[in-house]
Amino acid sequence: MRQRNRGRVALAAVAAMCAAAALPGQAYAAGEDAAYTFDPRAKTVSGAEVSTEASALTPGSVYKSLIKRGEKLYYRLNLDAKTDAYVSAVAVPRDGGEVAYGDGIKVSIRDSTDRQCSSQDARFESAEFPRPIAAYAYRNVEKDSSTCQEAGTYNVLIERESKATSSPGEWDLELRYESEPKLKSAGSMPTEAPENWPSASPEPPTAAPQQRSGGTSYYDATSLGTGEWHDDIAPGQTRFYRVPVDWGQQIFATADLSNNNASDEYIGNALAMSVDNPAHGHVDDVSPLSYSGKPASVSLDPLPPVAYENRYDSTSSVSAMRFAGWYYLSVTLSPKIANSYGDQAIPLILKIKVEGKAKTSPYAGGAGTFSVTQDDRDMAESGRSGPEAARSSTMKAVGVAGISAGAVLVLGLGVWTLLARRRAVAAPTGPAAMAGPEAFAAAEGVAASVGPAVAPGSNGPAAGGPGGGGQPPYPGPPQAW
Structure with a gap:
């Protein structure tokens, strides 16, 4: 029975290692660009x-x-x-x-x-x-x-x-x-879109610039919050980012493309930028940026604060700002840039500003996709992407499971040791009997045997006889185990 349990422990260890090896996103190479994911x-x-x-x-x-x-x-x-x-x-x-x-x-x-x-x-x-x-x-x-x-x-x-x-x-x-989730009270919701909302561009972010690499799709879009974010973009490449925008908040975004001294040739429609809502509905885009090797900049037109009643507006960009959640920015550099400026990536700066105090959700209960949580805000602060967040959650689950499994093993060994002591005390005295210090030594030998790797079916170092320290073999845990 003892050897069977050792085999189970070994198999459990192998399973844990396999689970860790199969975590999502492990196939991604660090810093490696890929097609749409x-x-x-x-x-x-x-x-x-x-x-x-x-x-x-x-x-x-x-x-x-x-x-x-x-x-x-x-x-x-x-x-x-x-x-x-x-x-x-x-x-x-x-x-x-x-x-x-x-x-x-x-x-x-x-x-x-x-x-x-x-x-x-x-x-x-x-x-x-x-x-x-x-x-x-x-x-x-x-x-x-x-x-x-x-x-x-x-x-x-x-x-x-x-x-x-x-x-x-x-x-x-x-x-x-x-x-879309159910409303708390459908009858109390406005049925007309707001006519007036702040349209002036805010002051630019004051936080120190930080490096963030964009994702390759909506799935692995890099999380951003208010701030100035540095990236690089190669000709023909599309970078994806996502920003949590809550009820009552507005999003402002500007893309700055660095100079490139390789040429001064004019390239019309060199950079495209667009924004989509949490349901992946198109909100708005900008007139494509032209480029002639000098610094260039383009900004989204001001969008209204997120509000349920925006859906009643006839303007598509206003209507699409109808729910809270992750808003997606995509930026693409024209492949024609490579003809004049080479295929090397050009530095890109994104300036993001989320304005306004978050308001209460109109939905009853959890809203899933159509909500902004504290974890979302933390992700935007840390810059985690979708797969990275999944890996983080999985690692936490594996860590908790590992701690729990370890606690169970320690508890089991403690019970095993206690039973060994009781058996030793209750056993009849005699040359072959274990009592006092010998019982404790046998129990300690069992505990120690869990440490070294023991192949299922082998006797291992805790067995009695030659090489076993001269102690009789421990009879193992109760048969009910």
Whole structure:
């Protein structure tokens, strides 16, 4: 029995080491740039060209799909008559592809009669270089609306448009389906968007600049808060960042590109920057920055404070500021920069300012994606990315499990030692009996035997007989163990 328990201890140790080796994100090499990193939770799903053959999406899930030039693909939703639903699509042209002005995707949600609930486009405009672009559509339950209010089957339709001069290859799609939490009191919420809000740009951040490397996607976007953040960006590269913006708060962002003395050639539409909301719906972008080897800067237009009632505004950039959570910034440097300035990365500075005092959430209970927690603020302060945060949480869990397992082993050895002493005291006296100091020595020998590695099935150094210190073999724990 004792040898079997030793085998179990050895196997447990091996399992713990395997668990540590399998922590998420271990495949990432430090400082290594990669293509778009898809969420590892994403399930593969195929869009259908016939609506009745569409695959169903489930709330809180992430999917990976493909779309060809000119395709119109359907996915199915099963909605009740109470819940607001959001489906986003991130379109990722594959490496080496070309895009043209007007290329892009349209995402819409439609009821069973093909009436459109809402839609949004994501298109390449004057910045005609491939990069991830995002759009979303939603079904909102509204008291005074007669469209898309019933429970039943709805369709998500994703349409791709690409010019004849564009690369014909497939685009990857990353799809997300989120349900908005229930309100504390729907009847007390405003039903009109605010008409006035602060639009003046704030004073720039005063904190000392810090180095932060952007992520490769929404999944591993680097967390940022108010401050000045230094990074580098190479031609053709897209950097992702995320900023926690709570209810009642505004986000301001500026991107500064450093000089490069390799040339003074003028490159129009050299740098693109955009911001998306927690549901990966597009909020706004900036007119692409031109570059001629000198320092250049571009800023997002002022956006309203996050408010539930923003959804009632007809301006898409205001309407998209409808919930709290992580707001995503993406910055892409044109691959054409390499022709004149080389393929080396150029220093980039992001100036982020989150203004306003956080207000109370309008939702009942936890809001998940549509909330800002203290941990989110801590992540923004430390600059952790999505996978790093997951690794941190996993390491904490492994650490707690390790401490717990260690405590159990120590407790077990203590009980084992106590039982050994009691047996020794109760045993009859005689030449072969262990009493007094001998019992304690045997118990200590058992405890010591756990330290060295012992192969299952071997006698080990605690066994009696030759080489065993002259002590008789310990009979082991009670049979009930």
